[in-house]
Amino acid sequence: MDALVNKRIKQVLKGDQSAFSDIVNLYQHKLYQICYRMLGNQQEAEDISQEAFVRAYINLHTFDQKRKFSTWLYRIGTNLCIDRIRKKKPDYYLDAEVAGTDGLNMYSQIASKEQLPEETVQQLELQDRIQYEIGRLPDKYRSVIVLKYIEELSLQEISEILDMPLGTVKTRIHRGREALRKQLSNL
Amino acid sequence: MSTCPQYIVDYMHEYLDGDISREHEQQLKNHLQVCSDCRQHMHELSDTIAFVKSAAHITAPPYFEEKVMKRLPKEKNRVGIQKWFRRHPIIIAAAVFFLFMSAALVSSYPNDEFSVTTQPNLIVNGQTVIVPEGEVVKGDIVVKNGDLVIEGEVDGNVTVINGGQYMASTSVVTGQIKEIDEVFEWLWFEMKDMANDFKALFEE
Ligand SMILES: [Zn+2]
Numbered sequence: 001m002d003a004l005v006n007k008r009i010k011q012v013l014k015g016d017q018s019a020f021s022d023i024v025n026l027y028q029h030k031l032y033q034i035c036y037r038m039l040g041n042q043q044e045a046e047d048i049s050q051e052a053f054v055r056a057y058i059n060l061h062t063f064d065q066k067r068k069f070s071t072w073l074y075r076i077g078t079n080l081c082i083d084r085i086r087k088k089k090p091d092y093y094l095d096a097e098v099a100g101t102d103g104l105n106m107y108s109q110i111a112s113k114e115q116l117p118e119e120t121v122q123q124l125e126l127q128d129r130i131q132y133e134i135g136r137l138p139d140k141y142r143s144v145i146v147l148k149y150i151e152e153l154s155l156q157e158i159s160e161i162l163d164m165p166l167g168t169v170k171t172r173i174h175r176g177r178e179a180l181r182k183q184l185s186n187l
Numbered sequence: 188m189s190t191c192p193q194y195i196v197d198y199m200h201e202y203l204d205g206d207i208s209r210e211h212e213q214q215l216k217n218h219l220q221v222c223s224d225c226r227q228h229m230h231e232l233s234d235t236i237a238f239v240k241s242a243a244h245i246t247a248p249p250y251f252e253e254k255v256m257k258r259l260p261k262e263k264n265r266v267g268i269q270k271w272f273r274r275h276p277i278i279i280a281a282a283v284f285f286l287f288m289s290a291a292l293v294s295s296y297p298n299d300e301f302s303v304t305t306q307p308n309l310i311v312n313g314q315t316v317i318v319p320e321g322e323v324v325k326g327d328i329v330v331k332n333g334d335l336v337i338e339g340e341v342d343g344n345v346t347v348i349n350g351g352q353y354m355a356s357t358s359v360v361t362g363q364i365k366e367i368d369e370v371f372e373w374l375w376f377e378m379k380d381m382a383n384d385f386k387a388l389f390e391e
Contacts, residue, residue, distance in 0.1 A: 028247040051258075174200040180235045
């Protein structure tokens with residue numbers, strides 16, 4: 001797959017924009033999934049993951065083809081997610097939700113760090129519950145947990161994506177696991 | 188559990204990361220066998236991981252790819268230009284022609300100077316070229332700034348630039364006959380050759 005991706009990258013760099021659609025096709029689901037798990041909201045995840053592809057396209061000449069493209073792309077994506085989380089106003093969801101509730105699950109209608117009453121949490125469907133618990137994690141743990149357990153990436157790749165030393169990644173994963181464990185055992 | 192050393196929990200995480208040393212693993216196992224609190228802790232961590240891993244795979248919404256492609260900045264690049272070059276070789280040839288060859292163009296543009304392709308059996312009478320009756324000219328004839336009268340036979344193409352071409356009832360021309368009078372047509376005539384050269388150039 002890397003060979004195909006590099007071929008497409010070369011075509012794009014030569015100016016053949018249409019070759020980029022294959023790249024989008026190959027990585028769209030993984031990148032969208034990362035963004036969705038990080039942001040917990042479909043509209044935002046779509047917007048941010050599309051933006052990540054656009055930035056990848058614009059900056060493609062800076063990509064070192066000896067490296068793994070997915071690592072580079074996910075790095076752009078996670079950075080955008082982290083920026084979005086930091087800039088997010090607490091009432092963002094309330095505004096966004098008015099546009100259309102179609103396809104929104106229960107979780108995406110609540111602010112990301114809002115604590116739900118225990119009774120409500122117990123009634124969540126498993127998938128909503130998972131997203132709810134991931135969303136409650138502090139950002140720095142959320143990103144490593146998502147990359148490790150949902151994308152199933154190696155610690156080395158995570159360290160490259162998040163641009164932090166392997167030791168830091170490990171520490172965050174350990175703390176992330178502990179934080180999740182506490183969230184789940186408190187109930 | 189408060190009495191248990193912190194390193195036991197560290198070992199649990201090392202174990203979960205899959206990079207625990209044999210020595211640490213042994214110590215962890217020994218401890219878990221005697222400490223139910225730590226066993227509980229270890230179970231909870233494993234359950235936590237299983238819980239997160241049971242997250243469903245999420246796919247991008249429909250038309251994601253199309254939407255991304257629409258958001259990309261407009262194509263303004265070499266391939267675009269190259270494509271355009273390939274589609275419009277004559278225009279490019281013309282541009283190049285005017286830019287780089289204008290000097291040569293002006294000097295070679297048919298002014299008053301009369302010229303004709305040298306062929307052995309042609310009669311040149313002032314600015315009139317005659318293919319005599321009964322004669323066969325083998326090869327093309329190009330006449331500039333003069334007239335061509337064909338009474339005999341031409342085994343080839345005939346081109347008259349800035350002049351007239353007159354055929355007698357007896358005349359035979361095996362090739363194409365072209366009269367080029369206008370400046371534009373003359374350029375066109377010259378450029379077609381260039382265009383073909385350009386096409387060849389871009390098709391590598
Ligand atoms: Zn213990």
